[in-house]
Amino acid sequence: MPAPTHPRPHTETLANGxxxxxxxxxxxxxxxxxxxxAAGSHxxxxxxxxxxxxxxxxxxLGTERFPAGEGLMAYVRxxxxxxxxxxxxxxTDFFFELPTQAFSAGLxxxxxxxxxxxxxxxxxxREREVLQAEFVAWSQDPAxxxxxxxxxxxxxxxxLRGFHAGNRDSLRVEDPAFQQALNDFHQQFYQTGQMTLSLAGPQSxxxxxxxxxxxxSMLPVGDKVAQVMPLPLAVxxxxxxxxxxxxxxxxxxxVPESSGEALAFLCHWLNSGKPGGLLAHLQQQNLADGLNAVPVYHFAGQALLHLEFTAPSESLTAIREHLRDWLSFFAQQDxxxxxxxxxxxxxxxQQVSGALQLARLDSEQLEHGxxxxxxxxxxxxxxxxxxxxxxxEHWHLPAANPFLRASEPLANAGLIRGQTSAHRGLRTFAQDRSRGRRERSPMQFSQALTDSGDEGAIYLRWYMEAAATADLHSRLQRSLRQTQQDAREAGVELTFNASVTQWLLKLTGFQESMPSILEHALKNLTQVDANSxxxxxxxxxxPLRQLLKALPEHVLQSAKTGDDAKHLWTTSRWDGLALGLNQQTQSAMGLALSRIPGIPDNQLPATEAIAVQKHWSHIDTASSEHALLLCCPTANRDIADEAAWRLLAQLCQTPFYQRLRVxxxxxxxxxxxLRQIQGQTALLFGVQSPSAKPAELLEHIQQFLNGIPALIEQLDDVGLSQHRQKLADQFDDATLAGKEAAELLWQAKLAGHSSDYLEQLIVAIGLLDRKTLLSAAQRLINAEGGWLCLASDPVPQTPWQAAN
Structure with a gap:
């Protein structure tokens, strides 16, 4: 994890502007x-x-020097x-992130x-038709x-009232006047005086x-162009x-030049749900359930602030009165x-941000506070x-975020629930298995990630006797809302997911805050009842994102549901994995771990693989757009098969996009x-279309899959070796970020692999030759691991079976 970053990056203007x-x-x-x-749609x-x-x-779409298959998008992916x-x-913003050794070629x-x-x-x-498809989807998207x-x-x-996305009617590319305007726009604005480049990385x-x-040195040189001033907002x-x-x-x-920082500050406190604030009061008065304040426009002294309330229409007049009252209170405070x-x-x-987040933050050129x-x-x-x-008089400022304060070092490391003196040190999640004895603590502390940085991860999994109803799931999510917000501000992403009978609480980020956040989260989740x-x-x-969101539920199918949170917690079994935590953080977790509901169990069953059949699940997306998502798992959980699937995913990504989209x-x-779902490795192929129905989309995907062996044969030995190396490099400790490494190791645990999984995966990738890859491609085509198709249409004819 990066050390605390300096609040201000180095800024200068180069000789060419x-x-x-x-x-x-x-x-x-x-x-x-x-x-x-500095040029956009206006x-x-x-x-x-x-x-x-x-x-x-x-x-x-590519240049003479770098055609589309070798351009930025293909290279980065x-x-x-x-x-x-x-x-x-x-x-207009362009941004990318790469392993450092590949960065200069990306630039x-x-x-x-x-x-x-x-x-x-x-x-x-061709690209106009892509924008036309975007326009059709946009025009039918309620949000x-x-x-x-x-x-x-x-x-x-x-x-702001105009249409700026572009479609077949507005982009008259055959018109010479349009071509002149296109070239003029590029020449006027795509030059050094109109650009700002932000770089972030470990380089000096x-x-x-x-x-x-x-x-x-590669860009056209020019002076900064004054953008046309907008008409007054007038309201x-x-x-x-x-x-x-x-x-x-x-x-x-x-508004003054510093209004961007001012509006961001105001919105942060408006959005707080803590007692004494606007949202908490509106909820108490049953006027609104949610509030989201955000500046939606800021240019040349103009600004537009949007406040969205989750509330019935008849409440808005009263909400506005309470809002003005709170703003008046806020204006008078210190x-x-x-x-x-x-x-x-x-x-x-900033301390927990990756390179891409930091570079994008710097491009905004906002004050840090x-x-x-x-x-x-x-x-x-x-x-x-x-x-x-x-x-x-009932308003008051929100309480301080409890997770932003540094915790005091503990005098005695002590023991964690489920440990004996034999467990005092860090151990990998495979050591006991390799020594031929059963692990005695369901929370396993792994050395697979270094504990010398600020970053860590905690995974807590429960195996439930029934799936949560939609109502219970909603109440569980609501219970975590304030803790999630405080945790995010303190550099920790806190998520809870109840996928059928597998419930998962995950914390990733700044490890020092995690013990306290975990304790609060467990308290939130276990106090949910029917009145919450x-x-x-x-x-x-x-539609396509709806299918992706529904995928885990359909991989882990269960007919039995439950709405009694207390009973489900009491009868559950749990285990967990902690990664990258230093000794002080581990010690501080004792109280939180003692409050985990359910029965500790280090022998939770592995997730059942998709049956070796072709299952079809119909998802009503409530849209006129068609969408299809094909999930193709490996036939088993061997690392060799996973390595082959990962290389196939890398080889397919650009050609699939080129064939179906372009x-x-x-x-x-x-x-x-490639995705991993509960330890199961799968290749995903997804398409959303305004015209082609799911059966037609599936046919195109299958035609592409049938052509994968030819893609492999077209690669010479040097090309295949380069693809192998690029893939293996992604799992090297020198380039793999802690959060991504933690997720890979969690999926490895679910799949039953040992804690040296990443090293084994790199070795397995290096052993992939043409024959092995062709064999894997044939297994993919033959659906030897089973196929699961999620689509916006009902199941077609055989060989597909409707999923339960």
Whole structure:
């Protein structure tokens, strides 16, 4: 885990005008780049809405130097990294993360695609159809339409009211005038004066600067261009009501430069659910169940603040009165303690962030906290909203986050529940098995990850006699909400998932806070009863994401359900795994572990594999879009089979995307990936389409699978060796982040592997030859591990069987 980062990265402007921010973090295992272009959807000519978004897509289609199969997206994915881009109102962002040894080549590809896009007509025509598919999905997505409707209270002429995504009608690529506008936009804005590059990694500042200078040398040089000023927002506030949703919008036309930090600070305290705050009071009055405040627009002195309430429409007038009362109270308070805590949590967030998060944070160029200039901006914003001197007496500031405070070292390490003196030290989760004796403690402390850093992970699993009903699951999630928020601010991600009879509580991040967070979480979960409130409804997901969310439930099927939380906890059996925890953290966990409900059991059964059949599950996605997700598990849990599946996943990723999205243009949501579900390794192939039905999508996927042996045969020995090495490098301790390593080791435990699983996996990847890979591909095609298909249509004819 990286050491605490300096609050401010190094910032300078290079000789050719490129602004750079450089962040050296010695403990990082990867490097990341975030490139921001000061131009977005509001900067395009009015005649061509969607042009900026369209250009962002075109830049990923390859160049003469790096064709699509060798471009940034394929390169990053081939090295197990992350890559994406985003077009907003006034900015366009490109960002990626890679193992450090592969980073410079990623920067080469990014600079080349920005400076030398191919942009031929055939590519443009194909990509326009992709944007058309996105537009169709967007126009039918209730959440997207609600977001678009938020701006209806603004003047019709303001660009926020316009359509900027692009579709077949607005992107008239055959028109010479459009081509001229496209090239003009690229030449005007995609040059050094309009760009900011943020780099974060373990390299020294000198090395990072050398990378930035080389990157800059590949770009067209230009001066900063003044972006056109927007028309006035011309309103102060307005409201919108919907089904169980209420929206309040506050518009500002002349806010100071520091208003971004001020609004972020205000939203943080608005969103707090602690006693004495706005949300807690609204819940007590049965006016609202949820609140989310977020700034949705900020440019050239203009800002737009959105407050969404989970509440019936008739409550919105009363909510608005309580909101103004709370804002008036907040405006009169001494913010010094809040500023101190806010700065502490931002520092903690940086401390546990990876390279990509840090690079993206730096590209925003925000202050890390609320400076004095931000205080002045916040006072102006509150004044513009209309706060008054009088307010109710029942308000008070939220209690301090208990998990942000450093804990005192324990005088005596002591013993953890279930341990004897023979268990005092750290032990791997396979040592007892290898010594031919049974483990006596169900919580296993593993040495598979180093305990010398700040980062750790805790997994607690319960095997239940019945699955939780939807109502019970909702109440369990609600019970954790405040603890999750406090934990996140303290650098720990806390998640709870009740997948059928397998319930999992997971903590990852800053280990010092974990014992206390674990204790609070267990208390929350075990105090749930029939009268506990349910969690508010979630934002609807696009169909393909709905299938992905439902997948674990269908891998672990169970007919029996239960709604009595106390009985389910009492009859449950549990085990766990802790990784990367130092001796002090282990010792501090004693009280929390003594409160784990259920029966300790170090012999929990392994998850049953999918039956060797073709099962089809129909998921009603409530959408006119079609979606299909094909899950292809390995036939067994041998590491050799897992290694083969991982290499197949790497080989398939780019060709699958190219075939189904680019060539066949089936839809914009197309992906293939390897996933592990309860220790089961599987290849996933997913497509969402506005036109092709699931049966047709499945046929295209099967045709692709049948062509995998040919893909393997086309690789020469050097190419195959390179793919093997790139895959093996992803599991090397030098490049594998702690959070990802912990998840791999947890899945290894569920699969029954030993704690040297990562070393064994690297060896198994190195042993993969062409013959072995072809054999694995044939097992995949033959569905020897069984296939599970989740789709938006009912089951077709044989050989598919409807899942129970």
């Amino acid at each position: 490129l602004r750079v921010t450089l962040r050296h973090v010695p403990g990082l295992k990867r490097s990341a780049a975030a490139l921001r272009v 900067d395009v000519p009015l005649a061509w809405p969607g042009l900026a978004h369209f250009l962002e897509h075109l830049l990923f 081939g090295h197990g990294g992350q890559v994406n881009a985003s077009t907003r109102e006034r900015t 080469e590809r990014l600079s080349d695609m920005l400076a030398n896009p191919r942009m031929n007509l055939d590519d443009q025509l 997207a339409q609600q977001q678009f409707a938020l701006y209806e209270g603004l003047p019709a002429e303001h660009p 500042l000198e090395e990072l600067k050398a990378l930035a200078e080389h990157f800059a 102060k506030s307005y409201q919108q009501v919907g089904k169980q949703r209420g929206n309040l919008m506050f518009a500002f036309d002349t 913010w010094a303690p809040l500023r101190e805590e806010y700065a502490a949590l931002l520092q903690r967030q 609320l400076a004095d200039s931000g205080v002045a901006a916040l006072r102006q914003i509150l004044g513009d909203i209309g706060t008054v001197d009088n307010f109710s 409130p349910r969690s508010e409804s979630e934002t609807p997901l696009i 060539e066949l243009q089936l839809g914009y949501a197309v992906f293939s990936a």
